[in-house]
Amino acid sequence: MIAERDNPVEPPSYKSAFITVLGRPNVGKSSLVNKLCGEKIAITSNKPQTTRHKIRGVLHRPDAQLIFVDTPGIHKPRTSLGERLNTKAVSTLTEIDIVCFVVDATSPIGPGDRYIAEKLGLETIVLVNKCDKAKKPQIAERLLEASELSFSEYFPVSAKTGEGLPVLVEHLFGLTQEGPMFFPAEQITDMSDRDYVAELVREQLLRIMEKEIPHSIATRVTEWEWPRIRIEILVERESQKGIVIGHKGENLKKVGTQVRKQLAEGAYIELQVNVDKNWQKRPDEIERLGY
Numbered sequence: 001m002i003a004e005r006d007n008p009v010e011p012p013s014y015k016s017a018f019i020t021v022l023g024r025p026n027v028g029k030s031s032l033v034n035k036l037c038g039e040k041i042a043i044t045s046n047k048p049q050t051t052r053h054k055i056r057g058v059l060h061r062p063d064a065q066l067i068f069v070d071t072p073g074i075h076k077p078r079t080s081l082g083e084r085l086n087t088k089a090v091s092t093l094t095e096i097d098i099v100c101f102v103v104d105a106t107s108p109i110g111p112g113d114r115y116i117a118e119k120l121g122l123e124t125i126v127l128v129n130k131c132d133k134a135k136k137p138q139i140a141e142r143l144l145e146a147s148e149l150s151f152s153e154y155f156p157v158s159a160k161t162g163e164g165l166p167v168l169v170e171h172l173f174g175l176t177q178e179g180p181m182f183f184p185a186e187q188i189t190d191m192s193d194r195d196y197v198a199e200l201v202r203e204q205l206l207r208i209m210e211k212e213i214p215h216s217i218a219t220r221v222t223e224w225e226w227p228r229i230r231i232e233i234l235v236e237r238e239s240q241k242g243i244v245i246g247h248k249g250e251n252l253k254k255v256g257t258q259v260r261k262q263l264a265e266g267a268y269i270e271l272q273v274n275v276d277k278n279w280q281k282r283p284d285e286i287e288r289l290g291y
């Protein structure tokens with residue numbers, strides 16, 4: 001008792017940090033955020049420029065939280081949408097505490113990576129992702145290349161297997177500073193249910209569609225009367241409409257089935273395909289779609 005009175009125990013302080021996850025398209029940023037948070041938060045695909053929103057995913061501990069900010073892959077833009085996605089990703093740099101710069105272990109660090117690296121502070125943490133897919137010498141080579149960027153820390157990781165992530169998470173919690181609980185314990189993302197479901201539809205379409213079509217697709221919920229959810233799929237040309245619908249509607253059926261599996265039981269998905277010419281080149285339409 002006396003010892004306790006002499007050394008009063010301070011109430012535990014709460015710690016938090018924002019961590020932005022940046023990199024070229026397709027390096028695995030969204031996959032990493034999902035794995036780190038232990039839940040699917042962002043959609044992923046093998047097509048570049050999958051992510052269009054800045055999405056926050058939260059990893060909670062009783063005394064601290066890490067808020068990961070997934071961003072659109074930074075690339076050479078060809079459309080208004082592309083420009084907007086780059087701006088969105090780069091804008092996170094002014095509002096975060098920690099930066100994780102993701103590169104792909106399976107391909108050399110190139111001009112696209114360097115372009116991004118130049119914008120980052122020296123305290124940036126480099127994540128060499130997809131280590132499950134790379135041979136040991138390849139990982140070593142990538143770490144060596146990355147070390148030439150003169151950042152502070154380098155972690156070989158895999159979003160697929162989770163390899164390297166526990167060490168990274170410990171390191172990140174170690175960097176948190178006293179701060180507010182930005183998200184309550186039960187909340188793991190700031191994305192609304194409506195946006196999430198629209199994204200799930202786009203994810204399935206990305207899986208099915210080839211070539212340029214994925215970039216032409218936008219999705220949004222137009223009606224939500226649980227269990228009935230109506231989602232509009234926008235394409236840019238009449239010719240794309242038939243491709244998206246598929247023979248006798250088979251693509252839409254597949255998409256609906258896969259999305260329903262990821263929702264609470266009983267969800268009823270209605271998909272409608274509309275043409276909106278060149279929406280991704282028109283800033284007003286991009287704004288309306290919320291990208």
Ligand SMILES: Nc1nc2c(ncn2[C@@H]2O[C@H](COP(=O)(O)OP(=O)(O)OP(=O)(O)O)[C@@H](O)[C@H]2O)c(=O)[nH]1
Pocket residue numbers: 023024025026027028029030031032043044045046047048049050051052071072073074129130131132133157158159160161
């Ligand atoms: N083998 C392997 N594949 C991975 C890993 N991480 C991501 N992928 C795959 O790489 C592809 C791209 O992953 P995403 O997470 O969508 O990449 P992203 O960086 O968010 O891409 P954008 O949103 O387009 O910028 C998907 O096919 C993933 O399954 C990994 O650690 N190992």
Ligand SMILES: [Mg+2]
Pocket residue numbers: 029030031042043044050051070071072073
């Ligand atoms: Mg992504």
